[in-house]
Amino acid sequence: MASSNPRRKSTIYDIAAKTGSSTSTVSMVLNGNWARYRIKEETANRILECARQLGYNVNMKARGLRLSRSGLAGMVLPHYRNRFFAGLAQTFEDHARSRGLCPIVVGTQRDPAVEISVTETLLSQRVEMLFIAGVRNPTPLNELCTAAGVPSINLDLPGDGAPSVVSDNRKGAHAITDVLIEKLLARGHAPDELVFLGGLTGEYATETRVAGFRDAFSARGIAPAHDAVECCGYNAAAAKRALASRCEKLGRLPTGLLMNSITAMEGLVQFMATLPHEAWKTTVVGCFDWDPFAAYLPFDVTMLRQDVEKIITEAFVLAEKFDPEDRSLILVPTGFGKMFEEAEQTKEFDR
Template sequence: MASNKPGRKSTIYDIAKATGSSTATVSMVLNGTWARYRIKEATADRILESARKLGYNVNMKARGLRLSRSGLAGMVLPHYRNRFFAGLAQTFEDQARSRGLCPIVVGTQRDPAVEVSVTETLLSQRVELLFIAGVRNPAPLNALCAAAGVPSINVDLPGDGAPSVVSDNRGGARAITDVLIDKLIARGESPDELILLGGIAGEYATEMRIAGFRDAFEARRIAPAPDAVESCGYNAASAQRALAARHARLGRLPSGLLMNSITAFEGLVQFTSSLSPEAWKSAVVGCFDWDPFAAHLSFDVTMLRQDVQTIISEAFALADHHDPADRTVVIVPTGFGKMYEEAEQTKEFDR
C-alpha cells in the first residue's frame, strides 16, 4: 500500500499500485471519461474507492458516473402513427418524469437493424431502463440490455429474454366479437358473415386476437366462415385492398367487419368513403383499438380500448423489482371505448 504520510499527497501512481490498474486507466476513471473507453464499472468503483481511502481529491464528475445514475429512461416503439403507440409514449414520458427520470422515446419503423442500433445508442448513453414496445423479436435487444446490466421490459409484444406486459388480446377479441355477433343477430343477419381483417400471421397479438375471435363463435356452437380471417398486415393500404377484393366478390361489403387495428380501420374508412352511404351503413363494424375521431363518423362502430396507463405502470413495477431471471408476462385487461359504453347505458335507460 502506498504511503500516506502527513504532508505527502497521494498520486495516481499510488492508486494504480493499490488497485493493480494501469495509470492510464486510473486517469480515465478520475477524470470521468472511463465509460467512453469501455472500462468496466466494477473497475471504476474499485479505483474511486481506493482514491477516497488514499485521500485523493476525486473529480466530482467521476464520482457521479460511479453512481451509475444517468437519470435517463429509454423506450423504443415502431412509430407514433396510431393512438395506441402515441399513448404508450406519452404515458411513459409522464410516468418517467414523475420518477425524476428524463424520458427518451425513439421510433424504429419496425426495422430490426434500426431497433438494434437505437438500443446500442441508448445503452451507450447509460439509460437506467429500457422499455421495448411493439417489437416482434425483442430477444436481441433484451440480450444487449442484459449484457449492459440494464433492466428491459417488453411492452405490447412479449419475448423470452425479459419480463413482458401485454394487453389481453384474446379476451378483448372475444368480447368485441360477442358484441358484433349480437348486433348481427339483432338485425336478423347471419354471424358467419363477420370477418376479422388485419394483423400479421404468426405474430403474438394477431394470433391471440384470432383465437379470441374463434372463441366467441365456439362458445355459441357456431362456426365463422372458412375465409373469415384475413391477416393482411397493419397498414391502411393493405386493408383497403383486402376490402376492395371482398367487395368485388360479394358485390357489397360483408355484413360484419372487425378490424384488427386502428390503422386497418383507417383502410376501411378510406375504402368506404368511395361508396354510397347506403352501401357502408349496412355493415356492423368493430375495431381492436380506439380513437376518438370515430365518434364523428356517420356509421356505428364499436371500439376496444387498450389500457396504456396500466400497461406502463405495470412495466415500471417490473423494472423497479428487476430480476435478470424474471420472465413474467403481465396481461392487462382491455375495455370498450367511451362511445360504446355511453350507447349501452342509453339503451339500458330506454328499457
C-alpha cells in the same frame, strides 16, 4: 493509491495492473463504451474509481455517467402514428417524471437494426431502465440490457428475455367479436360473414386476437367462414386493397368487419369513402384499438380500448423491483367505453 513517481502521469497500463483488467477493457471503460461491449458495471466502476485515485484524466462523459445515477429512463417503440403508441409514450413520460427521472422515447419504425442501435445508444447513456414497446423480437434488446445491468420490460409484445406487460388480446378479441355477432343477429344477418382483417401471421398480438375471434364463435357452437381471417399487415393501403378484393367478390361489403388495428381501420375508412352513403349502413364494424374520432363516423363502429395507464403502471412496478430471472407475463384487461365521454377525456390528455 498514487503513482510512485510524482512526475510520471498514470496510464491505462497502471489502471489495468491495479484492477487486474486488460488494457482494452480499461480503454473501453474510460471511453464510456463499456455497456456496448458488455463489460460488467461492477468492473467499470472499479476501473473508474481506480483511475480517479491514480489521478488519471478520466473522460468526463464516462465518469459522469458511470459513477452516479443518470436520472434517465428510456423507451423504444415502433412509431407515434396511432393513439395507442402515442398514449404509451405520453403515459411513460408522465410516470418517469413523477419519479424524478428524465424520459427518453425513441421510435424505431420496426427496423431490427435500428432497434439494436438505439438500445446500445440508450445503454451507453446509462438509462436506469428501458421499456421495449411493440418490438416483434425483443430478446436481443433484453440481452443487451442484461449485459449492462439495466432492467428492461417488454410492452405490447412479449419476449423471453425479460418480464412483459401486454393487453389481454385474446379475451379482448373474444369480447368485441361477441358484440359484433350480436349486432349481426339483431339485423338478421348470419354471423359467418364476419371478417377479421389485418395483422401479421405468426405475430403474438395477431395470433392471440385471432384465437379470441374464433373463441367467440366456438362459445356459440358455430364457426366462422373458412376465409374469415385475412392477415394483410399493419398498413392502411393493404387493408384497403383487401376490402376492395372482398367487395368485388361479394358484390358488396361484408356485413361484419373486425379490424385488427387502427391502421387497418384507416384503410377501411379510406375504402368506405369511395362507396355511396347507403352502402355504409349495410355493415357493422369493430376495431381492436381506439380513437375518439370514430364516434363521429357515419356507420356502426365498436372499438376496444387498451388500458395504457395500467400497462405503464405495471411496467414501472416490475422495473422498480426488477428480478433478472423474472420472465412473467402480465395480461392487462381491455374494455369498451362510451365514445363521447372518452373523447372529452382525451381533450385533457392532448393538452
